[in-house]
Amino acid sequence: MSGLANREISLVLGTAGHIDHGKTTLVKAITGVDCDRLSEEKKRGITIELGFAPLTMEDGRVVSIVDVPGHERFIRQMVAGASGIDAVMLVIAADEGVMPQTREHLEILKLLGVKDGIVAVTKSDIVDDEFLELVIEDVSDFLHGTFLEGKAIVPVSSYTGKNIPLLREELAKLVDRIRPRPRKGPYFLPIDRVFPVAGFGAVVTGTAYRGEISSGQEGTVLPAGKECRIRSVQVHGTGVQTAWAGQRVAVNVAGISSEDLSRGDVLCARGVYARTRCFECELHLVESAGEPVQHWQRVRLHIGTSDVVARISLLESPVLQPGETAAAQVVVEEDIVCLVEQRFVLRRYSPLETIAGGRVLFPYAVKPRGKSARQVCIKRIMALSSLSSQEERLLALIRSFARLELPDAARFLQETPAETLRFGERLQKNGDAVFLQGEKKLFLSRERFSKETLAVEEFLRSYHSSHQSRKGAPPDQIALQVLKDLDPRASKAFLEVLAENGTVVMDEGTVRMTDFTPRDDKAFEKKSQALLDFCRKRDFQPPLLSEAMDAAGLDEKAFSLLIKGMREAGLVSIVSDEFLFSSEIEEKLLKILLQEKDDITIAKVRDITGSSRKFILPLLEYLDARGYTRRAGDRRVLLASKLPPSITAPQP
Secondary structure (H helix, E strand, C coil), rough: HHHHHHEEEEEEEEEEEECCCCCCHHHHHHHHHCCCCHHHHHHHHCCCCCCCEEEECCCEEEEEEECCCCCCHHHHHHHHHHCCCCCEEEEEEECCCCCHHHHHHHHHHHCCCCCEEEEEECHHHHHCHHHHHHHHHHHHHHCCCCCCCCEEECCCCCCCCCCHHHHHHHHHHHHHHHCCCCCCCEEHHHHEEEEECCCCCEEEECCCCEEEEEEECCEEECCEEEEEEEEEEEEEEEEEEEECCEEEEEEEEEEECCCCCEECCEEEECCCCCCEEEEEEEEEEHHHHHEEECCCCCCEEECEEEEEEEEECCCCCCCEEECCCEEEEEEEEEEECCCCCCCEEEECCCCCCCCEEEEECCCCCCCCCHHHHHHHHHHHHHHHHCCCCCCHHHHHHHHHHHHEEEHHHHHHHHHCCHHHHHHHHHHHHHCCCCECCCCCCCEEEHHHHHHHHHHHHHHHHHHHHCCCCCCCCCCHHHHHHHCCEEEEEHHHHHHHHHHHHHCCCECCCCECCCCCCCCCCHHHHHHHHHHHHHHHCCCCCEEHHHHHHHHHHHHHHHHHHHHHHHHHHHCEEEEEEEEEEHHHHHHHHHHHHHHHHEEEEEHHHHHHHHCCCCCCCHHHHHHHCCCCCCEEECEEECCCEEEEEECCCCCC
């Protein structure tokens, strides 16, 4: 790299102002470059297309200047040029002062997020000093409350050279204040000019919005999706190996003809960006709009170098009042390409006037169906509106979608999968999200991960309850019954994360809760038989649970596990939350009652069993609950049809 390009910093200055206020002449005065390159422009004396020139500072630094047209009929070209600028030189003629296009250009600049600049009052040689002072005072009042309030106002003459050195000094100070654009990310170059060069093919120019573009790189022209190769790169007429964000760039592309290219297209890194017809944004309706905009109102969208018809989809209210900002979607009638955080301008469809603008927060939106889906969109817009880093943005997207596959995450971030994965790994390390390496690499939000974890825990506890002697559940069964949204590899990865967190244990092809101990069937049989023998001895005076625990010689936890297993095996029941009633004694009691049928009383059963009311009453109430008996006043009726076959079968 050599020449101007070697000293150029990543920054673009733009002109703005009313028609015939001397913008192009002033640019020539400070750079030596005539931006009126077209014969039509020379003939008419106005700038129609965008003009570009390098501005060399006293210290050798170089910045690009974009000269935009001032006529109201060429606002499209003005927006195309202003979309890529970092600061502005607002030009106001001393003999006319602030004019309609001055106001509209400043409004557009605010909507495009320009935050710094200076003011040049041109043609100061054709008015007297007193009048010039009045003009400067009027300009200062006009700038009150805007981003240009308090910034330098320099009266100049492009013809006499008056204050041109002072203007260059103020421009140098302006450049010092502005932070150059970062060079990170895949390159993104909105095209503002296309022309063929004999022997070389198609050449496109534009302001690089993002990344670095180098000779030999592969590329894609969107929205058409035509692939190409970067043959060579120039910055201000000087060949360079690499150009970067914030530079005015000319690119010779191979593999595509100039007939297939036009202003509004984007030359960008292959496999990163995608076309869209709907994006989410924060939409601001300017105070000067005069009247509100309605949901689904038709407008003209100016974004990058494209100008397309679109509709406003308001998500919070059917009407947006002047001066208000709201979450919205912009739905376009043809494919466009946009960048995350890219600024845009909306103009009325008819009459053409600037009414609104904002910044793209989510480029690949889908129109929501229903109130809940609309609330999700609003919540996502609110979350994305306050973020700056890609890592924070990825986290917000993961939380919004709950489950996000890596290719989609990369597309939404407009990053390579490798870079997106790097962000995701940091999120996982911090515990903000979970990354699963399955057949489809995907991110889960912490909320979604917690929900799935609870489902796995619930399944395992149920499984352990039903299969106490098994070491655990097969992972495939968990995948099929619980983690149904994950592919087999991803579900395995999910369980491995749970194991790493200490939630489950993976052992010998099974998964179990950490607090679960598989039952020893031999020991269980021995202990349960001993407890059944104890119940047999107590006969129709069933033991209290505390008595049974003492008889078993177990602590509370071990006894609970034993009783749980015995109940699941149908060996015992618990009566009135305090008595242990074995199935053997229950069957014995039912056979006694079968003899009495419909003349069952507490006293009669007490006498037959040799027990007492203390035990017989809860036992009979237990049989009522089982549906074996039914109360009829002071008596009970045995419902023989409800009894188990073992009770009603003829005895040998």
